Amino acid sequence: MEVVVRAMSPKRLFWHLARISLLIFCFVRSSTSIEHDSICNEEDGSCPEPIHTVIRLARRDDELARRIAAEHGMEVRGKPFLDSHYFLHDTSKRSRRRKREVISKLKDHPAVEWADEQRPRRRVKRDFIHSDVRRGERDPVQSVAEFTTPREIPILPWRDPLxxxxxxxxxxxxxxxxxxxxxxxxxxxxxxxxxxxxxxxxxxxxxxxxxxxxxxxxxxxxxxxxxxxxxxxxxxxxxxxxxxxxxxxxxxxxxxxxxxxxxxxxxxxxxxxxxxxxxxxxxxxxxxxxxxxxxxxxxxxxxxxxxxxxxxxxxxxxxxxxxxxxxxxxxxxxxxxxxxxxxxxxxxxxxxxxxxxxxxxxxxxxxxxxxxxxxxxxxxxxxxxxxxxxxxxxxxxxxxxxxxxxxxxxxxxxxxxxxxxxxxxxxxxxxxxxxxxxxxxxxxxxxxxxxxxxxxxxxxxxxxxxxxxxxxxxxxxxxxxxxxxxWVTVPEQHMCTYEYKLEKPSPRPLTGNFRMNFSLEVGGCESGTPVLYLEHVQVLATIRFGKRGDLKLTLFSPRGTTSVLLPPRPQDYNANGFHKWPFLSVQMWGEDPRGTWTLMVESVSVNKNIGGTFHDWSLLLYGTADPAQPTDPRHPPGSPASGSPSQTLLGRATERITSQSEPHPDTISFGDLRSAPDCHPECIGCSESRPWPVCRHVSREP
The missing domain is CATH 3.40.50.200 (Peptidase S8/S53 domain)
Incomplete structure (x- = not known):
C-alpha cells in the first residue's frame, strides 16, 4: 500500500486541473462504475432526446455564433453564458442521424472550441411532499394562529396581517x-x-x-x-x-x-x-x-x-x-x-x-x-x-x-x-x-x-x-x-490530497455482510501549502457492489470526530456502485488534520451472495496554514493524533500506510471538474451523450 500526497496553491491548482482535465474526464467515463446516475448510453437507447445544442467559441462573438448556427440549420436563442457558450436550436425537424451529422460538423468547425447536445435531467422542487406520507388531517391553508402563541412585539409592530x-x-x-x-x-x-x-x-x-x-x-x-x-x-x-x-x-x-x-x-x-x-x-x-x-x-x-x-x-x-x-x-x-x-x-x-x-x-x-x-x-x-x-x-x-x-x-x-x-x-x-x-x-x-x-x-x-x-x-x-x-477575511485556502493505494488483491473483493477499514497517515501537507486548520473534507471513493443501497461509509478524523458519509439507502438497488463520488463533510471544521484518518466501509446486506469490489479512496483536505481569525487559538505542536476506531469496533486490524510527498495528477473531484482553455473540448463534449472511446484525440492528445 502507498499513499500519494499533493498540495498546491489555488492558482497553481487551477492550471494543473486544466492540463489534466481531458485525461481524468475520459477515464471517469470509461469506467463501468458511474460518477452520477444521469449519464446515459446512446448506443443502448437509454438517452432522452436532446433538447438543444451548446457551442463554445474562443471569445464572445454574437454575430459569429449566429452565422455558425445558420450555416447548420439552427438559430441562437437567448444570451451567451459562461462568456462564450451559446444555445442553438434547430429551425426544422430532422432525423436523429441527420442531427448527429450536424453535431459532427459543428465540432469540426474551426471557430467552435466545443459543441455538445444537451439532454434533459430530472430535477425536482423541494417544497412538498410525497403523496404516500402523512396526507393531512387538516387543510394546509388553515391559519396557523391556533397552533402558536406569538409574543407581542411592541418594538416591531409590523402591521402586515400575517x-x-x-x-x-x-x-x-x-x-x-x-x-x-x-x-x-x-x-x-x-x-x-x-x-x-x-x-x-x-x-x-x-x-x-x-x-x-x-x-x-x-x-x-x-x-x-x-x-x-x-x-x-x-x-x-x-x-x-x-x-x-x-x-x-x-x-x-x-x-x-x-x-x-x-x-x-x-x-x-x-x-x-x-x-x-x-x-x-x-x-x-x-x-x-x-x-x-x-x-x-x-x-x-x-x-x-x-x-x-x-x-x-x-x-x-x-x-x-x-x-x-x-x-x-x-x-x-x-x-x-x-x-x-x-x-x-x-x-x-x-x-x-x-x-x-x-x-x-x-x-x-x-x-x-x-x-x-x-x-x-x-x-x-x-x-x-x-x-x-x-x-x-x-x-x-x-x-x-x-x-x-x-x-x-x-x-x-x-x-x-x-x-x-x-x-x-x-x-x-x-x-x-x-x-x-x-x-x-x-x-x-x-x-x-x-x-x-x-x-x-x-x-x-x-x-x-x-x-x-x-x-x-x-x-x-x-x-x-x-x-x-x-470578521477578518480568512487566510488563503489550500488543498491537499492523500490517495490510498491497495496492495494485492486490488481491487479488494467484497461479499455479503462485511466491515472493512482503510487508514491514511496525514502529516498536514506541511511542505509548500500546509493544511493545519480544516475547512471542508472530501472523500472520493470507488466501490462496486451488487446493491449500492446496502453500503455504509463512515470517516473517522484524528481528533475523534465521526462522520457518516453515506448511510444505507434501502431503495437503492443500483448494481454499479459509484466512481470517485465526492462525499463531503463539514463536521471537522477547525480541526488539526494531522494523524490517522480511517474510512470504514461496511454492508448491511442480508444476502450473503451479493458482492462487489473496493477500488480506491482519496482524502481531500481543504483548509489553511493559520487559524481563521487572529484571535483563534493555535493548534499545539506535537505528534499526530490517532482518531481511528478501535479494534473492538472494527473487528479486524487497521491497514496502515505511510504518506509520501509525491505529486499526482488526479486531483479532480466531482464538485471541482471544469473545462479550461487547454483541456480538449471534444472529450468534455462526450460527457453527456457519447461513450468516451469516440472522443477524438483521446489517445493522441492527452
Whole structure:
C-alpha cells in the first residue's frame, strides 16, 4: 500500500486541473462504475432526446455564433453564458442521424472550441411532499394562529396581517425559540444593497409584496430565452415566487407577512419551467455574477432514495467561476436545500449539489424543534432553518401567485430561502465577506440548543456540536450579523490530497455482510501549502457492489470526530456502485488534520451472495496554514493524533500506510471538474451523450 500526497496553491491548482482535465474526464467515463446516475448510453437507447445544442467559441462573438448556427440549420436563442457558450436550436425537424451529422460538423468547425447536445435531467422542487406520507388531517391553508402563541412585539409592530403568524420570526416555536431575526433588524440590518436571485420556476415580479424590491439584473428567463422571469400561469409555477417572498416580502405595507431581508433586492431565474439540462443550470448559476450576491436553489435530483446525481461539467464550471470571480472576486454565495427524501431513507450525500464545497447546504427543523419526516441526513449540511412538519403543525408564511399569500410553504424548499435572507443580513453588515468567510460565520453562530433533544448529536474535535440532521444548529441572525461586523477575511485556502493505494488483491473483493477499514497517515501537507486548520473534507471513493443501497461509509478524523458519509439507502438497488463520488463533510471544521484518518466501509446486506469490489479512496483536505481569525487559538505542536476506531469496533486490524510527498495528477473531484482553455473540448463534449472511446484525440492528445 502507498499513499500519494499533493498540495498546491489555488492558482497553481487551477492550471494543473486544466492540463489534466481531458485525461481524468475520459477515464471517469470509461469506467463501468458511474460518477452520477444521469449519464446515459446512446448506443443502448437509454438517452432522452436532446433538447438543444451548446457551442463554445474562443471569445464572445454574437454575430459569429449566429452565422455558425445558420450555416447548420439552427438559430441562437437567448444570451451567451459562461462568456462564450451559446444555445442553438434547430429551425426544422430532422432525423436523429441527420442531427448527429450536424453535431459532427459543428465540432469540426474551426471557430467552435466545443459543441455538445444537451439532454434533459430530472430535477425536482423541494417544497412538498410525497403523496404516500402523512396526507393531512387538516387543510394546509388553515391559519396557523391556533397552533402558536406569538409574543407581542411592541418594538416591531409590523402591521402586515400575517406577520404574527410567522412563528419562526416572533418566538413562536416550542420553547419560545426562533431564528433571532428581530435582533438583526433592531441592529439596523434588513438586506440593503444585497441582491438575491431565486433559481426556480420564475417569480411574479409585479406581486404587491415583491414589486418594490424586484431586481431585473438578478432575473432572466432561461426556459424561453428572454428577460422576463414571470412564471407560466398554469397553477403549478408558484414555487419560486413563494421562495422570493420568504426573502424579500415588503415590511409594513399591510399585506401578507414580512421577508427576512425586506430591504434586499430580489430577482428570479425561470429555469425549472421546462426541460432542465446542464447548460440551463450553468446559465442560471452564472447569471450576472458580479451583480448577484446570493443564489438560492430549492431543487435538485430526485429525492427517491435510489439516485446519485449532481451538476454536469458546465454547471460545475459556473460554480467555480462564481466562487473565484463573482462579487468582484469575493465569491458568490450559493444556498441549497438539502432535500426532501427522508421518508424514503434518502441521504443528501447522494446529491452532488449539496455535497459541493461551494454551496451552503441547509436543513430543516419543525415548529416543535424536531426532525421533520422529510429531512435527509448527511455531513455536508452546515446549518438549519425552520420549516414545515406534518399537516397539524404550522408551515411557512409567504407570498403566493397570483397576488396572494399562503401559510403553507413547506419542505427544505422553504428552509433555503430563509437562510438566504439571513445571509443577506450578514452581507449588509459586512459586504466584504467572501464565500468562505460566510461558511465560517454561519457555522460558528449556528445555535444547536433548540435542537439538542433530537438523537444523533456529537461533539467534534474543536468542541462544536455537530449533527447529520441539522449541521451545526439553527441559524441565528442576530449572532451572525454581530460576528460578521468584526470578521477578518480568512487566510488563503489550500488543498491537499492523500490517495490510498491497495496492495494485492486490488481491487479488494467484497461479499455479503462485511466491515472493512482503510487508514491514511496525514502529516498536514506541511511542505509548500500546509493544511493545519480544516475547512471542508472530501472523500472520493470507488466501490462496486451488487446493491449500492446496502453500503455504509463512515470517516473517522484524528481528533475523534465521526462522520457518516453515506448511510444505507434501502431503495437503492443500483448494481454499479459509484466512481470517485465526492462525499463531503463539514463536521471537522477547525480541526488539526494531522494523524490517522480511517474510512470504514461496511454492508448491511442480508444476502450473503451479493458482492462487489473496493477500488480506491482519496482524502481531500481543504483548509489553511493559520487559524481563521487572529484571535483563534493555535493548534499545539506535537505528534499526530490517532482518531481511528478501535479494534473492538472494527473487528479486524487497521491497514496502515505511510504518506509520501509525491505529486499526482488526479486531483479532480466531482464538485471541482471544469473545462479550461487547454483541456480538449471534444472529450468534455462526450460527457453527456457519447461513450468516451469516440472522443477524438483521446489517445493522441492527452
Amino acid at each position: 406577520y404574527k403568524e410567522q412563528w419562526y420570526l416572533v418566538g413562536g416555536a416550542v420553547g419560545g425559540f426562533d431564528m433571532n431575526v428581530r435582533q438583526a433588524w433592531l441592529l439596523g440590518y434588513a438586506g440593503r444593497n444585497v441582491s438575491i436571485s431565486i433559481l426556480d420556476d420564475g417569480i411574479q415580479k409585479d406581486h404587491i409584496d415583491l414589486a418594490i424590491n424586484y431586481d431585473p439584473l438578478a432575473s432572466t428567463d432561461i426556459n424561453d430565452h428572454d428577460d422576463d422571469p414571470t412564471p407560466q400561469d398554469n397553477g403549478d409555477n408558484k414555487h419560486g415566487t413563494r421562495c422570493a417572498g420568504e426573502v424579500a416580502a415588503v415590511a409594513g405595507n399591510d399585506y401578507c407577512g414580512v421577508g427576512v431581508a425586506f430591504h434586499s433586492n430580489i430577482g428570479g431565474v425561470r429555469m425549472l419551467d421546462g426541460p432542465v439540462s446542464d447548460s440551463v443550470e450553468a446559465a442560471s448559476l452564472s447569471l450576472n455574477q458580479d451583480h448577484i450576491d446570493i443564489y438560492s436553489a430549492s431543487w435538485g435530483p430526485e429525492d427517491d432514495g435510489k439516485t446519485f446525481d449532481g451538476p454536469g461539467p458546465l454547471a460545475r464550471e459556473a460554480f467555480y467561476r462564481g466562487i473565484k470571480q463573482g462579487r468582484h472576486g469575493k465569491g458568490n454565495i450559493f444556498v441549497w436545500a438539502s432535500g426532501n427524501g427522508g421518508s424514503r431513507q434518502d441521504s443528501c450525500s447522494a446529491d452532488g449539489y449539496t455535497t459541493s464545497v461551494y454551496t451552503l447546504s441547509i436543513s430543516s427543523a419543525t415548529f416543535d424543534n424536531r426532525r421533520p419526516w422529510y429531512l435527509e441526513e448527511c455531513p455536508s449540511s452546515i446549518a438549519t432553518t425552520y420549516s414545515s412538519a406534518n399537516m397539524n403543525q404550522p408551515a411557512i408564511v409567504t407570498v403566493d401567485v397570483p397576488h396572494g399569500c399562503t401559510r403553507s410553504h413547506t419542505g427544505t424548499s422553504a428552509s433555503a430561502p430563509l437562510a438566504a435572507g439571513i445571509i443577506a443580513l450578514a452581507l449588509e453588515a459586512n459586504p466584504n465577506l467572501t464565500w468562505r468567510d460566510m461558511q465560517h460565520v454561519v457555522l460558528r453562530t449556528a445555535n444547536p440548543t433548540p435542537l439538542l433533544n433530537n438523537a444523533g448529536w456529537s461533539i467534534n474535535g474543536v468542541g462544536r456540536h455537530i449533527s447529520n440532521k441539522f449541521g451545526y444548529g439553527l441559524m441565528d441572525a442576530g449572532a451572525l450579523v454581530k460576528l460578521a461586523r468584526t
